[in-house]
Amino acid sequence: MNVVPDPPPHAVRRPRRASILDVAALAGVSASTVSRSLRGHSSISAATRQRVHEAAQQLSYSASPQASGLASGRTLTIGVVVPFVTRWFFVNVVAGAYEVLHEAGYDVLLYHLGTGEARDRFFERMPLSRRVDAVLTLTVPLTEEHTLALRALDMPLVTVGAALPGVSCVRIDDVGATRTAVHHLLHQGHEDIVMITGVEDEADFGFASSRCRREGYREAMEAAGLGSRIDVVSAATYGIEGGAAAMAALMDRPTLPTAVVAEYDELAIGAIRTLRRASIAVPGRMSVIGVDGHEMASVVDLTTVAQPVQEQGAVAARMLLDTLADAEASPTEVVLPTRLTVRGSTGTPWSRPSN
Amino acid sequence: MNVVPDPPPHAVRRPRRASILDVAALAGVSASTVSRSLRGHSSISAATRQRVHEAAQQLSYSASPQASGLASGRTLTIGVVVPFVTRWFFVNVVAGAYEVLHEAGYDVLLYHLGTGEARDRFFERMPLSRRVDAVLTLTVPLTEEHTLALRALDMPLVTVGAALPGVSCVRIDDVGATRTAVHHLLHQGHEDIVMITGVEDEADFGFASSRCRREGYREAMEAAGLGSRIDVVSAATYGIEGGAAAMAALMDRPTLPTAVVAEYDELAIGAIRTLRRASIAVPGRMSVIGVDGHEMASVVDLTTVAQPVQEQGAVAARMLLDTLADAEASPTEVVLPTRLTVRGSTGTPWSRPSN
DNA sequence: TTGAAAGCGCTAACAC
DNA sequence: GTGTTAGCGCTTTCAA
Numbered sequence: 203m204n205v206v207p208d209p210p211p212h213a214v215r216r217p218r219r220a221s222i223l224d225v226a227a228l229a230g231v232s233a234s235t236v237s238r239s240l241r242g243h244s245s246i247s248a249a250t251r252q253r254v255h256e257a258a259q260q261l262s263y264s265a266s267p268q269a270s271g272l273a274s275g276r277t278l279t280i281g282v283v284v285p286f287v288t289r290w291f292f293v294n295v296v297a298g299a300y301e302v303l304h305e306a307g308y309d310v311l312l313y314h315l316g317t318g319e320a321r322d323r324f325f326e327r328m329p330l331s332r333r334v335d336a337v338l339t340l341t342v343p344l345t346e347e348h349t350l351a352l353r354a355l356d357m358p359l360v361t362v363g364a365a366l367p368g369v370s371c372v373r374i375d376d377v378g379a380t381r382t383a384v385h386h387l388l389h390q391g392h393e394d395i396v397m398i399t400g401v402e403d404e405a406d407f408g409f410a411s412s413r414c415r416r417e418g419y420r421e422a423m424e425a426a427g428l429g430s431r432i433d434v435v436s437a438a439t440y441g442i443e444g445g446a447a448a449m450a451a452l453m454d455r456p457t458l459p460t461a462v463v464a465e466y467d468e469l470a471i472g473a474i475r476t477l478r479r480a481s482i483a484v485p486g487r488m489s490v491i492g493v494d495g496h497e498m499a500s501v502v503d504l505t506t507v508a509q510p511v512q513e514q515g516a517v518a519a520r521m522l523l524d525t526l527a528d529a530e531a532s533p534t535e536v537v538l539p540t541r542l543t544v545r546g547s548t549g550t551p552w553s554r555p556s557n
Numbered sequence: 558m559n560v561v562p563d564p565p566p567h568a569v570r571r572p573r574r575a576s577i578l579d580v581a582a583l584a585g586v587s588a589s590t591v592s593r594s595l596r597g598h599s600s601i602s603a604a605t606r607q608r609v610h611e612a613a614q615q616l617s618y619s620a621s622p623q624a625s626g627l628a629s630g631r632t633l634t635i636g637v638v639v640p641f642v643t644r645w646f647f648v649n650v651v652a653g654a655y656e657v658l659h660e661a662g663y664d665v666l667l668y669h670l671g672t673g674e675a676r677d678r679f680f681e682r683m684p685l686s687r688r689v690d691a692v693l694t695l696t697v698p699l700t701e702e703h704t705l706a707l708r709a710l711d712m713p714l715v716t717v718g719a720a721l722p723g724v725s726c727v728r729i730d731d732v733g734a735t736r737t738a739v740h741h742l743l744h745q746g747h748e749d750i751v752m753i754t755g756v757e758d759e760a761d762f763g764f765a766s767s768r769c770r771r772e773g774y775r776e777a778m779e780a781a782g783l784g785s786r787i788d789v790v791s792a793a794t795y796g797i798e799g800g801a802a803a804m805a806a807l808m809d810r811p812t813l814p815t816a817v818v819a820e821y822d823e824l825a826i827g828a829i830r831t832l833r834r835a836s837i838a839v840p841g842r843m844s845v846i847g848v849d850g851h852e853m854a855s856v857v858d859l860t861t862v863a864q865p866v867q868e869q870g871a872v873a874a875r876m877l878l879d880t881l882a883d884a885e886a887s888p889t890e891v892v893l894p895t896r897l898t899v900r901g902s903t904g905t906p907w908s909r910p911s912n
Numbered sequence: 913t914t915g916a917a918a919g920c921g922c923t924a925a926c927a928c
Numbered sequence: 929g930t931g932t933t934a935g936c937g938c939t940t941t942c943a944a
Contacts, residue, residue, distance in 0.1 A: 219687070221937060232915045237939060245913060266687045268632070269937035272623040272920045279666075287652040297642040300669050309684060311634075312667045314655050329664060332574070332621045332921095442852065475856045497797065498853050501830045576921060587931045592923060600929060624921035627936045687937095 220261035229257035240265065280522060281334035283313045285342050285409075289441070290468065290496055291511060292340050295362050298515025299338055306523050308335075315342055325351040336522045338362065338515075343409050358525035360518045364410035365535060370525070372518040372536045374509045376411045376493075379540045380418030383463045383491045383507050386542060388426050392461040392489060392551045395423065396433045398448045398473060399465040401440055415465045415493060433459070437469060445472025453480060460551035461489040467496035467506055474502050474547065485549035495543060503546035510538050575616035584612035595620065634664045635877060636689035640697050640764075642669045644796070645823065645851055646866060647695050650717050653870025654693055661878050663690075670697055680706040691877045693717065693870075698764050713880035715873045719765035725880070725888045727873040729864045731766045731848075734895045735773030738818045738846045738862050741897060743781050747816040747844060747906045750778065751788045753803045753828060754820040756795055770820045770848060788814070792824060800827025808835060815906035816844040822851035822861055829857050829902065840904035850898060858901040865893050 226233045231250060239246045239254035246254075257263075271277045280303050284292045300310055311334055315321050325348045330337055337355065341363025344352070349366055352359060360370045380397075387395050397419045400412055416434060423432050435452060437444030445464060449472065452458065464470035470492030477484050484490055492499065495508025517536055525531045581588045586605060594601050594609035601609075612618075626632045635658050639647045655665055666689055670676050680703045685692055692710065696718025699707070704721055707714060715725045735752075742750050752774045755767055771789060778787050790807060792799030800819060804827065807813065819825035825847030832839050839845055847854065850863025872891055880886045 222939095223937085233937090234916080234939075235914060238914090241939090247913060250913080264682070264686060265939095266627070266937055268623050268627040268687060269920090270939070272621070272627055272922085273937080273939040275920080275939095277623070282667075287655060288648050293643050293648050296667075297669070300642060300667070304669065309688065310667045312637075312651075312655070312665045314652070314659065327619070331619060332623060333664065442856065471853070471856055498826070498856070501797065501826055501853070502856060577923095578921085588921090589923075589932080590930055593930085596923095602929060605929080620923095621921055624936090625923065627938085628921080628923040630923095630936080 220263040222263070222265065224261055225254065225257045225263050228261065229253045237265075277333060277335050278307060279309045279311050279334045280519075281311045281313060281330040281337045283315055283330075283337060283339040283342060285315050285317075285340065286440075287312070287314045291466070291494065294511040295340055295515035295518075298512030299362075299519040300515070302516045302519035302523070306519075308523075321348070328355065330355060336360075336526055338518055338522060339364075341409050341411055358522055360522050360525075362514050362518045368533055370518075370521050370531075370533045370535065372514045372521065372538065373411070374514075374538050374540050376414030377418040377421065379493045379507045379509065380415045380463060380465075381422040382418075382540065382542055383493060384419055384422035384426075386491060386505070386544070386548060387461045387463065387489060388422070390461075390489065390548060390550050393426075393428055394431060394459040394551070395419075395428070395461045395463060396435060396452065396459040397463045397465070398445060398452075398469050399434055399436045400444060400469065401438065402436045412465060419463055441468045442472035442475070445469030446476045447472070449473035449476040453482075458482075458488060461491070461548070464490065464492045467492035467494040467499050467504060470504055470506070470547075471496070471498060471502055474504065484547050487552045489548040489551070491548050493540075495541075499543070499545070505545045505548040506543050507540050508543050509540045514538055575618040577618070577620065579616055580609065580612045580618050583616065584608045592620075632688060632690050633662060634666050634689045635874075636666045636668060636685040636692045638668045638670055638685075638692060638694040638697060640670050640672075640695065641795075642667070646821070646849065649866040650695055650870035650873075653867030654717075654874040655870070657871045657874035657878070661874075663878075676703070683710070685710060691715075691881055693873055693877060694719075696764050696766055713877055715876050715880075717869050717873045720890060723888055725876050725886075725890065727869045727876065727891045727893065728766070729869075729893050729895050731769030732773040732776065734848050734862045734864065735770045735818060735820075736777040737773075737895065737897055738848060739774055739777035739781075741846060741860070741899070741903065742816045742818065742844060743777070745816075745844065745903060745905050748781075748783055749786060749814040749906070750774075750783070750816045750818060751790060751807060751814040752818045752820070753800060753807075753824050754789055754791045755799060755824065756793065757791045767820060774818055796823045797827035797830065800824030801831045802827070804828035804831040808837075813837075813843060816846070816903070819845065819847045822847035822849040822854050822859060825859055825861070825902075826851070826853060826857055829859065839902050842907045844903040844906070846903050848895075850896075854898070855900070860900045860903040861898050862895050863898045864895045869893055 222233045222236050226236045231254060235250060236254050239251045240258060267278065282296055282299060284296060286292055303310055315324055328351060336358035339361045362372050365371045365373065384395060399416055420432055423429060435448050437448040445468060462473060464473060470490050474484055474490055477488060482488055492504055492506040495506055499506045521534065577588045577591050581591045586609060590605060591609050594606045595613060622633065637651055637654060639651060641647055658665055670679050683706055691713035694716045717727050720726045720728065739750060754771055775787055778784060790803050792803040800823060817828060819828060825845050829839055829845055832843060837843055847859055847861040850861055854861045
């Protein structure tokens, strides 16, 4: 008398899904034919393909990504690596990339890189390793070691925001962006222009875009003969609160500048909040300009140098797909244009009332 | 003479990664021992484990998720399904969930549900099918059909924001939240209170939270004997612009209410922008209150009923992990508390100047 | 145009 | 404690 063996534990709960063999049986063909039909190989007769599709439909069959991945070496998944999951810029780039990737049949595996040790651990364990076909990284400040780890994956790689040597990249001209911002202020007559930047990494090693934006400010100031006035304040924390605190610090000084360029809009918005609370008129007493084109800029009437955000994600995703299809594409760099959006937070400089 | 066969095409480029057999050979044990050691099975002698770990390290081996998934039935991946990738609430819930899941060794596969047809297609093709061990859905307004499709996956499922019958859920008391908001206004003496809500779906079928928040407004108004004053304006589009437009519509009417409750902060912020541009004093001429505790609320000095956002994601993720570990947990519902944050956008009602 | 057979790289049941 | 043996569910040669 045969004892029916218990099914293995993981099969206990799930009702067994149709496998490729079930479809093959129902369609009266072999598994390979099913596989080929369903993936649209041209070498299958119309009639066979028809039957296979019907059988698959009837059993609501779809191939196990695990199994087909194992067999084919493809995962149909793209890894997207972001330094912060919640920040406006990253979220929108991811959104732009997602649409394109999804459309092309790829899934998106999201990786949040923390900072410091968490980041090191990430690159050590490299969870991307066999899970994805390609990687999209967003302006991640990378050490050489990290870059090497990414390279070692030996798969298509595109970055958004930061140019890595030898890696395809989509970005804006960050130097030009702040230069534009400063020019706008200069045109209005400002000379006393301070820059507020984001957190300076302990490792003195911030976002590439951060460095570039500082650089743009410097260049523009020097070109205007205001090199001696260059003055950069860095925030102690990210986002709005960082900008708010930086402005508070600025206000502790004996004299106020007439204008401030913020590295990115969230800092500018925080700065404006502080100014409002202190009843310092914007732009009457101080002009404020940002960079990004943040969704909330219109609410505080912030003048800003806007960048296409979702589009950067979309373009990057397309480049990735091209490389995946082509295999031998050489690294490209795409620089998308920015646009000065003038609103009410900038105006002619305040001048000391001539008593 | 034997011809060395060409490697299959997908192996051409990638340098072959160490497999479990390489590690086994180097450590002088069998593959199963390697597998068990590396996954921390207790039945392995310390000495063996030690050797295996060293060998693995030396070959920088880590198991192929594809293969181990196929063999074990686990993917170590959680699917997170969001209706919008870019909205503040969702982004923050995802961030909260991500940390917990990542910590527990799970990867996160992100799915953006569009609207309309895209959404239907999602549930038909059900890309989650064999890719994940469990699913987290964020306040997705689901038809019965969609719900069934999710159920059919037969895997742990937790929703954030919307209670689905028989499904574990983390949320706030949405009815209570707007009730609190209205009470705040009532206490200040307002009677003429209009509610601004988000887009009404064509299918008359919005977010559950949206319905509840409307309900809270209604209840509070009726309880105050102001049932006849109930007045709900719905925005034609999402987010700030929706709120801005809704307020503009309100201003086209012959008379203005003295206060507005917005279904969520982004609407309130848009409304305030419109009021500012029209130089209508807030709260002098009109009070505005929102619900969410949006990061930007402080910038426009918005009074709001704040909810814990990242925490909802974190709690949901933990519930998922518990179910994954336990298998037989029954559906639970966790309701997190909200907190009224009073700022400067609400005050005593404007009264017609008594000529 | 199709089928048979050999893996892909791992885990788990079962033996010892 | 550890090894042996079967798969997991596909894709891809290779042969017909």
